[in-house]
Amino acid sequence: MILIKNGHMIDPLSKTDGQFDILIDGENVVKIDRNIEKTDGVKLIDASGCIVCPGLIDVHCHFRDPGFTSKEDIYTGAKSAARGGYTTVICMANTKPVVDNTETLKYIMDKAKTAVIEVLQVASITKGMEGTELTDMLKLKSDGVVGFSDDGKPIMNSKIAIEAMEIARELDMPLSFHEEDKSLITENGINAGEISALMNLKGSPHEAEDVLVARDAALAISTKAKINIQHISSCISVELVRWAKKMGANIAAEATPHHFSLTEKMILEKGSLAKVNPPLRTEKDRKAIIEALKDNTLQIIATDHAPHTKDEKSKNFTEAPSGMIGLETALPLSITNLVKPGYLNYMEVIEKLTVNPAKLYNLDRGYIKEGHRADITIFNPDEQYRVTDFDSKACNSPFIGMKLYGKIKNTIFNGKII
Known part of the structure; x- marks a missing residue:
């Protein structure tokens, strides 16, 4: 048994916000009370000075397994997630081979059974x-997938996109879309703007994102499918999602910590470590994302954890791959750049890291309740630390x-301190 005492419990589902003790027996929370x-x-576990919240849930990460395990694998990705306070993560399908078949899925699911968190x-x-050509979505659902995404690549064929939405609606499954029209992009990973001009590059304009967000928002209105727009980076895309919600679309959208924390100027300081798809954009875009998090236009904070090797990221900027790791810094960045400046409170941030991601993927997760599985994160919101090392294989x-x-103190998954 585990007793968490003296912590400030924040649970967005029940709106609990106060000092409570939590008793865990086996896999479940068995008692929540003022004084146990x-x-x-x-x-x-003495949680004095700490916030106790549901285990974090990431709906967008890349563990590179199978096919690219020099970058990350299921075990190291899960360990990295646990260090960041995550107890459930959802991996994307751009592995090698792609997760479009039962055999590859079974390999991942079997390996995930022995990971330290839920993968x-x-x-x-x-x-x-x-x-x-569409995958056999019905078969893959029966095999155990929780949703569908071609993340990393846009679906340019509108007929394919609408057919996928119609099937997903019937299956009650979410579709997550990577929105970048590559025909409009000269060099990916850098915004078409002030910094790209300094580097004599044309870059990736916001229109490349906007046009596909507009299309999929319109299709979501007509099909009534549940869709998710991944890693929003453009202020215009934010407005398109806001409009689609007003029109009745069942649409969610993600903000990544790097898009609400950084701008394109970081490339001058960090080079390819700040190269990501879609790219870091302007301060206007960053502020629009924060405003959309405030008014719930953007309901989810997702990491897009994308590991690469040091050798890959050491290449010339245009040759280096896009992407950065994010599981171990997501909560601290949310506290540092959203809560501490006064944009959002802890309840709002935790909601976007727990119960909202769970709802998107129809998961019975993201809350603390007696009789429910004990997935819990404990962190000190006022403790500062310097980012130096990672449990991920990667350090990009x-x-x-x-x-x-926002120092993570404990991550508890399935009733065990991990």
Whole structure:
């Protein structure tokens, strides 16, 4: 048994916000009360000065397994997630081979059974992520996927996109879309603007994102499918999502910590460590994302954890791959750049890291309740630390060396301190 005492419990589902003790027996929370006496044989966690919240849930990460395990694998990705306070993650399908078949899915699900946290998987929307032929979505759902995404690649064929939405609606499954029209992009990973001009590059304009967000927002209105717009980076895309919600679309959208924390100027300081798709954009875009988090236009904070090797990221800027790791810094960045400046409160941030991601993927997760599985994160919101190292195999982060608030103290998954 584990007793968490003296912590400030925040649970967005029940709106609990106050000091409560939590008793865990086996896999479940068995008691929540103002003062629970410790008895013999019970392990005590003194959470004084800390916030106790549901285990965090990431709906967008890349564990590179199978096919690219020099970057990350299921075990190291799960360990990295646990260090960041995550107890459930959902991996994207752009592995090698692509997760568009039962065999690859079974390999991942079998390996995930021995990971330190819950690792769930989406399948690709199209076969081979080629954007031309739909996967057998019904079969893949029965095999255990929790949703569908061609993340990493846009679906350019509108007929394929609408057919996928119609099937997903019937299956009650979410579709997550990577929105970048590559025909409009000269060099990916850098915004078409002031910094790209300094580097004599044309870059990736916001229109590349906006046009596909507009299309999929319109299709979501007509199909009534549940869709998710991944890693929003453009202020215009934010407005398109806001409009679609007003029009009745069942649409969610993600903000990543790097998009609400950084701008394109970080490339001058960090080089390819700040290269990501879609790119870091302007201060106007960053502020629009924060405003959209405030008014719930953007309901989810997702990491887009994308590990690469040091050798890959050491290449020339245009040759280096896009992406950065994010699981271990997501909560501290949310505290440092959203809560401490007064944009959002802890309840609002935790909601976007727990129960809202769970709802998108139809998961019975993201809350603390008696009789429910004990997935719990404990963090000190006022403790600063410097980002120096990671449990991920990778270290491709522009946040190395920065001081952040919000030190993770304990991650509990399925009733065990991990």
